[in-house]
Amino acid sequence: MSSYNFTEIEQKWQKYWDENRTFKVTEDPSYPKEKRMYVLDMFPYPSGAGLHVGHPEGYTATDMYCRYLRMNGYNVLHPMGFDSFGLPAENYAIKTGTHPEKTTMENIENFRRQIKSLGFCYDWDREVSTHTSEYYRWTQWIFLQLYKKGLAYEAETPINWCPECKTGLANEEVKDGGCDRCGTPVTRKNLRQWMFQITEYGDSLLEGLNDINWTESVKAMQNNWIGRSEGANVVFKLENGQGQIEVYTTRPDTLFGATYMVLSPEHKLVDKITTQEFKDAVENYKTQAALKSDLERTDLAKGKTGVFTGAYAINPVNGDKIPVWISDYILISYGTGAIMAVPAHDERDWEFAKTFDLPIKQVVSEDGHIKELTEVYPAKDGVAVNSGKFDGMKTADVIPAIIKWLEEEGIGHKSVNYKLRDWVFSRQRYWGEPIPLVHCPSCGTVPVPESELPLELPEVTSYEPSGTGESPLANIDEWVNCSCPKCGGAAKRETNTMPQWAGSCWYYLRYIDPKNTESFCSKEKEEYWMPVGLYVGGAEHAVLHLLYARFWHHVLHDLGLVSTREPFHRLINQGMILGEGGIKMSKSLGNVINPDDVINEYGADSMRLYEMFMGPLEVTKPWATSGISGVFRFLNRVWNMANREVSEDEPTKEQLKSLHKTIKKLTNDTSKLEFNTGIAQMMIFVNENYGDEKVNRAIFEPFIKLLAPYAPHIAEEIWQILGHKDIIANEKWPTYVEEYTVDDEVTIVVQVNGKLRAKMQMPADITKEEMEKAAFDNENVKSHTDGKHIVKVVAVPGKLVNIVVK
RNA sequence: GCGAGCGUGGUGAAAUUGGUAGACACGCUAGACUUAGGAUCUAGUGCCUCGCGGUGUGAGGGUUCGAGUCCCUCCGCUCGCACCA
Incomplete structure (x- = not known):
């Protein structure tokens, strides 16, 4: 009997699938809509470090699921590609002078080899890489569609700046006040930026969450990130006719309790209203605030600071004269950058009032009786007091009543605010898609004509970012200087590039029609496959990629370019794989597991099985090298059974029960992506039948079909040993007879x-x-x-x- | 602080509608086979106890004939957001 030579078997079948294009898929109209399935993996950034065991976790899950679907008569689209623009290759270029494209292509080669060594059933003819000009031609084209729809605009605003990466960052890319990529504390910098008006789609993105089958946690994160709140804008006139301050509040019912106002230090009225007496103090405070990093400004532990401007405003509901302060706890980017302070009913205002000894006036009480407040009372279900004609009304009724009154008086209106900020879309770096716009002194900003796309990245001699807010492209005179597409006069190209998110915003559409030179994706093919039926990837993209991609997709839908509102119908996040002992895998700890080593020692089939046997797909779980021996032994036992003499006898009742229980369990578990319990059941089957001297064909063949999505190489080999000419990947999934399972x-x-x-x-x-x-x-x-x-x-x-x- | 999720053997984990807790696997123990074993096979393995039996799913309470599962309170851990008015 031959021993289980996994290396030989795996190479043999990978070569076979590759050469025979076994998993090539076409838009075959004979499959009805419900028998088509688009299963998508988040494509990797091809880093120099190669694959780690976390990557194949999601890829293995989708592979098993796709193979299962194929055996159940589905036409399955399952592509793979590379998110190949990005900073590491560029940083490497700065250090060594190697062109990022060279490094990127080498890394892609390595990633492709590693991914293929796991035997995944991708249709490799659909592979895309975002850094190729035939791909980014369409990234640029979609950018222009958004631009023409008025969603891209140029702004000179303070943005998040990473001094290490020397580039601006979107709000979503700042974590704990640091750069999402390198952790360096983010500073503010005033820069000319291209922005996307994603806020315009706040409601659309929020409502869309109701229609998709995503994990609650990711939906909650997007929900929180968009952060919709309802309230009112209210206008406060300044005391001596100097103008007015508009504030946003979610508690218009507490208007009678506003005893002072606070402006953000950056508010444009500050200089205008500050009286001579307080000028120095205010200037001083503004300078201090500007010097602080975001982290320092938002540090909750630090206590409230602020200064009086000398100005007073009039509370429109009761005519009270109230002082106007400035403080850095008011953010210029939220609401109107100014608030009415109601210290009795807002924790932050309470703290500020206590610090500066400002009056506190109760306007909501638990039961309609006024009591001495010893602490802030922020409850939203009280009764109005000290509120003129609204006294005695419940909070929930006061809010609409006051808004109505404000609207009648013309001093306020209902309003909606979002935490979501517009998306800073430009990067001051080299290795990204050039933004296809031209600045003309007479015509202004002019889009590059679509017929001239792709606008290719020029060669540069230095990849070093200038650090002053211009990308290395700014130094390439012959590229920057161009003629205006509109008037033909001398003009200059936009030198900013797009962020890495751009390419991943629509790659799932390109897979559908990757070679199309006429459009980003043909309408017929898009309608054939979309939406993505199952999307699997890491949770770290919960608000970044997944929000941006949804935004682009909503816009493409509004433009009539795609047929579905939401791109990803179902989303699953695979759990992180930790190192041995439950600590994070990291290069510095030296506990990174390389899939190549595992495959060399145990084979790809064992690797696949172990990744799924460790536990449920969604949970975080530690890698244990000792654990892989369990699945390896299991495959050896299957191999041993396959090499026994084959019996053509009618199976016994016990054998039938063993088989049909296994089919039932595997059908249920595989369709629900519960691979760990499915594998356990196959182990039970082998344990139950391993003692037989001969292997019974009638029960063993169906069993190997069940094994095929999980351990496809050994399954193909055994299928051949059993005398079959056709491959098992194209066999039908077995069905069970309920009667046999009882x-x-x-x-x-x-x-x-x-x-x-x-x-x-x-x-x-x-x-x-x-x-x-x-x-x-x-x-x-x-x-x-x-x-x-x-x-x-x-x-x-x-x-x-x-x-x-x- | 807010939001989401999770607490089960020495370890990774199982457990349809509430119905034998710990499937499957790792590890461990004993035995078999072997020149050898980090190979293979067999048996055992939650904890306490010689045994009878008791006890056991983070803690406490409740509902129920019956709770890992449902309800309440609390504790701990993980992730995300965090002065968003």
Whole structure:
């Protein structure tokens, strides 16, 4: 008997699938809509480090699922590609002078080799890489569509700046005040930027969440990130006719309790209203605030700071004269950058008022009675007091009543705000898509004509970012200087590039029609496949990629370019794989597992099985090298069975039961992506049948089909050993006969007062009465019931008898 | 602080509608085969106890004939957001 030579087997079948284009897929109209499935993996950034064990986790899951679907008669689109623009290759270029394209192509080669070595059923003819000009031609084209729709605009605003990466960052790319990529504390910098008006789609992105089957946590994160709130804008006139301050509040019911106002230090009215007496103090405070990093400004532990401007405003509801302060706890980017402070009912205002000894006036109470407030009372379900004609009304009723009154008086209106900020879309770096716009002194900003796309990245001599806010492209005069597409006069190209997110915003559409030179994706093919039926990837993209891609897709939908509102119907996040001992895998700790090593030692099939056997797909779990030996032994046992003499006998009843229970379990678990329990059931099957001297064809062949999506190489080899000419990947998934799966005899449990006292083997179709009788006849049961009063007997057919005694 | 999720053996984990807690696997123990074993096979393995039995799913309470599962309170951990008015 030959031993299980996984290396030879795996190379043989990978070569076969590749050469025969086994997994090539076409838009075959004979498949009805419900038998088409688009299963998508988040494509990797091809880093120099190669694949780690976390990558193949999601890829293995989708591969098993796709192979299962194929065997169940589905036409399955399952592509792979590379998110190949990005900073590491560029940073490497700065260090060594190697062109990022060269490094990127080498890394892609390595990634492709590693991914293929796991035997995944991708249609490699659809592979895309975002850094190629035939791909980014369409990234640029889509950018222009958004631009023409008025969603891209140029702005000179303070943005998040990473001094290490020397580029601007979107809000979503700042984590704990640091750069998402390198952790360097983010500073503010005033820069000319291209922005996307994603806020315009706030409601659309929020509502869309209701229609998609995503994990609650990701939906919650997007929900929080968009951060919609409802309230009112209210206008406060300044005391001596100097103008007015508009504020946003979610609690217009507390308007009577506004005892002072606060402006953000950056608010444009600050200089205008500050009186001579307070000029120095205000200037000083503004300078201090500007010097602080975001992290320092938002540090909750630091306490409230601020200065009085000398100005007063008039509370429109009661005519009170209230002081106007500035403080850095008011953000210029949210609402109107100014607030009315209601210290009695807002924690932050309370703290500020206590610090500066400002008046506190209660306007909401628990029961309509005014009591001395010893702490802030922020409850939203109180009763109005000190509120003129609104006294006695419940908070929920006061809010709309006051808004109505404000609107009638023309001093306010209902309004909606979002935490979501517009998307800073330009990067001051080299290795990204050039933004296809031209700056003309007479025509202004002019888009590059679509016929001239792609606008290719020029060669540069230095990849070093200038650090002053211009990309290395700014130094290439012959590229920057161009003629205006509109008037033909001298003009300059936009030198900013797009962020890495651009390419991943639409790659799933390009897979559908990757070679199309006429459009980004043909309408017919798009309609054939979209939406993505299952999308699997890491949770780290919960608000970044997944929000941006949804935004682009919503816009493309509004432009009539795609047929679905939402791109990804179902989303699953695979859990992180930790190092041995439950600590994070990292290069510095030296506990990174390289899939190449695992495949060399145990083979790809074992690697695949172990990745899924570790636990449920979605949970974080530690890698254990010792654990892989379990699945490796299992495959060896399967191999040994396959090399036994084949029996053509009718299978026994026991064999049939073993098989059909296994088919039933695998059908259920594979379709629900519960691979860990599916693998356990296959192990049970082997344990049950391993003792047989010969292998029974009628039960072993269906079993190998069940194994095929999980361990495809060994399954193909065994299928061939069993005498088949066709490959198992194209076989039909077995079906089970319910009748065979049911046991004739079941174990009936007897409890006395809920405690287990006996087990009885009885026919499965036994009646309640027979069960009860047998229970009372049982010696051990008798010893627990003798001399006691029987209160109640509960009998569940096929399960248990519970006798309640006193 | 807010939002989401999770707490089960020495370890990774199982457990349809509430119905034998710990499937499957790792590890461990004993035995078999072997020149050898980090190979293979067999048996055992939640904890306490010689045993009978008791006890056991983060803690406490509740509902129920019966709770890992449902309800309440609390504790701990992970992730995300965090002065968003």
